[in-house]
Amino acid sequence: MLHLRKYKKVFFVILIVASLSFTVNATMQNSSLFSTLEKPIIFLMKPIQGAFSWMSHRVSESITSITQLFELKRENEALKQEVQELQEYKHKFLEYSAENARLRRMLEFKERNSQYDLVAAEVIGRDPSNWFNVIIIDKGRKNGVTENMAVVTEKGLVGYTTDVGDNWAKVLMLLDNRMSVSAMIQRTRDNGILKGNISPAPSGHAKMVFLPADARIVKGDVVISSGLGGIVPKGILIGEVVEVQKESDNLTQYAIVKPAVDFQKLEEVFVIRDQREVPGGE
Amino acid sequence: MRALSYFIVAVLLLAVQSTFGVLLQIGAVKPDFILTLVLCVALIRGENGGALYGLAIGLLEDIVYGNFLGFNALVKFLTGYAVGYGTRDLFKGPVVFTMGFVFVGTLLYNFIFLAACWVFIPGYTSSLFLQKVVSSALYNALLGPFMYAAVVKLERFLNYYFETKY
Numbered sequence: 001m002l003h004l005r006k007y008k009k010v011f012f013v014i015l016i017v018a019s020l021s022f023t024v025n026a027t028m029q030n031s032s033l034f035s036t037l038e039k040p041i042i043f044l045m046k047p048i049q050g051a052f053s054w055m056s057h058r059v060s061e062s063i064t065s066i067t068q069l070f071e072l073k074r075e076n077e078a079l080k081q082e083v084q085e086l087q088e089y090k091h092k093f094l095e096y097s098a099e100n101a102r103l104r105r106m107l108e109f110k111e112r113n114s115q116y117d118l119v120a121a122e123v124i125g126r127d128p129s130n131w132f133n134v135i136i137i138d139k140g141r142k143n144g145v146t147e148n149m150a151v152v153t154e155k156g157l158v159g160y161t162t163d164v165g166d167n168w169a170k171v172l173m174l175l176d177n178r179m180s181v182s183a184m185i186q187r188t189r190d191n192g193i194l195k196g197n198i199s200p201a202p203s204g205h206a207k208m209v210f211l212p213a214d215a216r217i218v219k220g221d222v223v224i225s226s227g228l229g230g231i232v233p234k235g236i237l238i239g240e241v242v243e244v245q246k247e248s249d250n251l252t253q254y255a256i257v258k259p260a261v262d263f264q265k266l267e268e269v270f271v272i273r274d275q276r277e278v279p280g281g282e
Numbered sequence: 283m284r285a286l287s288y289f290i291v292a293v294l295l296l297a298v299q300s301t302f303g304v305l306l307q308i309g310a311v312k313p314d315f316i317l318t319l320v321l322c323v324a325l326i327r328g329e330n331g332g333a334l335y336g337l338a339i340g341l342l343e344d345i346v347y348g349n350f351l352g353f354n355a356l357v358k359f360l361t362g363y364a365v366g367y368g369t370r371d372l373f374k375g376p377v378v379f380t381m382g383f384v385f386v387g388t389l390l391y392n393f394i395f396l397a398a399c400w401v402f403i404p405g406y407t408s409s410l411f412l413q414k415v416v417s418s419a420l421y422n423a424l425l426g427p428f429m430y431a432a433v434v435k436l437e438r439f440l441n442y443y444f445e446t447k448y
Binding site: 013016017019021022023024025028 | 333337350351352353355356359360363398401402403
């Protein structure tokens with residue numbers, strides 16, 4: 001009985017192998033037969049296969065996305081680095097470009113004003129308080145800079161030096177309340193004293209006092225240095241008149257002057273060391 | 283219910299094989315989840331279970347992805363039977379043993395496959411056959427313990443919920 005059971009099992013195995021071999025052989029010899037068998041099963045399997053396919057694509061996409069994620073991360077980091085470098089280059093370029101433009105203007109100014117012995121200086125510090133208008137420049141005694149030398153830019157007068165070190169100098173600017181510069185109205189040739197930002201001059205403006213009461217000064221008149229104080233040479237642009245008023249005593253009048261120089265954006269200045277004799281000049 | 287559960291597992295594994303298989307390919311070798319499952323079922327349920335599951339999953343593979351009806355079924359049926367029969371009285375506890383059985387089972391499957399190719403597909407040749415067979419066997423051997431543990435858990439689950447009599 002046991003032998004029979006054993007044979008039965010072997011018989012089944014052989015039967016299955018033979019059947020499968022037969023189907024393999026049959027479908028290999030006659031592919032249309034496989035198609036005949038295949039069609040209804042594939043028809044039934046189609047939804048499952050569709051699901052397989054959908055799953056395959058989704059999983060494959062997800063897996064690809066995951067694998068790409070690392071690559072993208074690396075790429076992203078590299079691009080960020082590149083963007084940062086390019087931003088740096090861009091900033092440097094803009095900076096150099098602006099510096100170049102400033103230096104060109106200054107060079108032109110220097111060439112135009114060959115009667116002056118100019119020393120170019122860079123602004124390295126600024127008084128942090130709200131009450132003083134003082135800058136520190138990087139040129140000092142070693143560069144021939146001394147106290148009471150006029151400081152200008154291509155746009156006009158900045159102020160004059162007060163304290164000087166070996167390689168630095170403090171510059172009192174036009175808007176400082178301690179400032180006092182001899183100035184004149186270019187058109188009418190009326191003289192006055194330009195004080196700093198004192199009342200009633202609004203912020204960013206200076207007051208020019210001791211103007212003759214009969215002076216016909218109008219808004220827009222250009223103010224230049226008169227050269228009388230002995231510090232600032234004559235003829236340097238200071239600014240333009242924005243308002244003219246009589247003083248309370250009616251003996252003089254004052255003008256509110258808007259300086260030509262933007263003191264907030266000062267980067268490079270010139271110190272006028274000396275004034276040369278210009279042939280044919282005054 | 284057991285047959286249905288195994289069928290669902292087979293369907294899922296076919297999907298996994300058709301997707302993850304390519305992604306997990308190392309060189310020319312892919313892991314064979316389906317074969318590993320057949321081998322693990324054969325190790326756990328013996329030659330009858332292994333052969334039957336090999337036959338069923340092989341047929342499914344033939345229908346869905348195959349060219350000749352019964353080819354994969356035949357090879358997997360024989361492999362499942364041989365492994366189930368060969369390991370019937372062997373101790374299968376340690377992980378290394380499972381890995382060894384799956385390794386040998388994969389080698390056997392590939393040799394049966396090659397033999398079936400010689401029989402049914404005249405002139406069939408495969409380059410780097412031995413290299414591929416050994417690599418594939420190693421890959422499957424690594425998968426073996428995980429698959430084995432999963433099948434054991436599935437069996438316990440099925441036994442507990444569908445066969446335990448109170």
